Amino acid sequence: KKTFNDENRCAITCPFAALIVARAKKGPLIKPNGIGEPAHGQLHGFTKIKPKRLGLRVMYRPIQNTRIIMEIIAIGPRDRNKVYAIAANHLHDFRLETSECHQADTRPP
Numbered sequence: 001k002k003t004f005n006d007e008n009r010c011a012i013t014c015p016f017a018a019l020i021v022a023r024a025k026k027g028p029l030i031k032p033n034g035i036g037e038p039a040h041g042q043l044h045g046f047t048k049i050k051p052k053r054l055g056l057r058v059m060y061r062p063i064q065n066t067r068i069i070m071e072i073i074a075i076g077p078r079d080r081n082k083v084y085a086i087a088a089n090h091l092h093d094f095r096l097e098t099s100e101c102h103q104a105d106t107r108p109p
Contacts, residue, residue, distance in 0.1 A: 019058065020070060023049050028062045028070050036062065042088045050078055057083040 027034035028047075036047030039059070049058040055078045063069040073090050076083030 019049055019051055019054075020060075020072075024068065024070065028060075028068055029064065030062060034062065039084070042091060043084065046073065046087065048083075052078075059083055059087040 023035075028036060030036040030038045030045075030047050038044070039046040039048065043059065046059050046061045049060070050056070057074075057076060057078050058072060059074045059076075061071045061073065063071060074083050074087035076086045
């Protein structure tokens with residue numbers, strides 16, 4: 001575990017934070033611009049971090065503007081398919097919610 005301080009605020013101990021920072025330093029973008037292997041199907045545009053020592057997969061989408069942002073969609077067991085199913089469900093639910101919000105915004109008063 002590593003401890004991070006944010007301008008003398010409370011220290012946060014999180015093994016995931018260290019992994020994400022390490023990936024960001026290595027190149028969080030999807031190949032050929034980074035080291036991330038591309039996901040397929042519903043998770044196109046996403047990639048993963050899979051630290052063996054923690055037995056996890058972290059699914060994220062790298063977004064590149066002036067900085068690179070890593071949008072994490074799921075953290076789950078390193079089981080072959082489980083985290084992919086979790087990520088796909090989260091993405092599906094997010095798309096439904098945003099679609100419903102958009103429809104509500106465009107309805108006449």
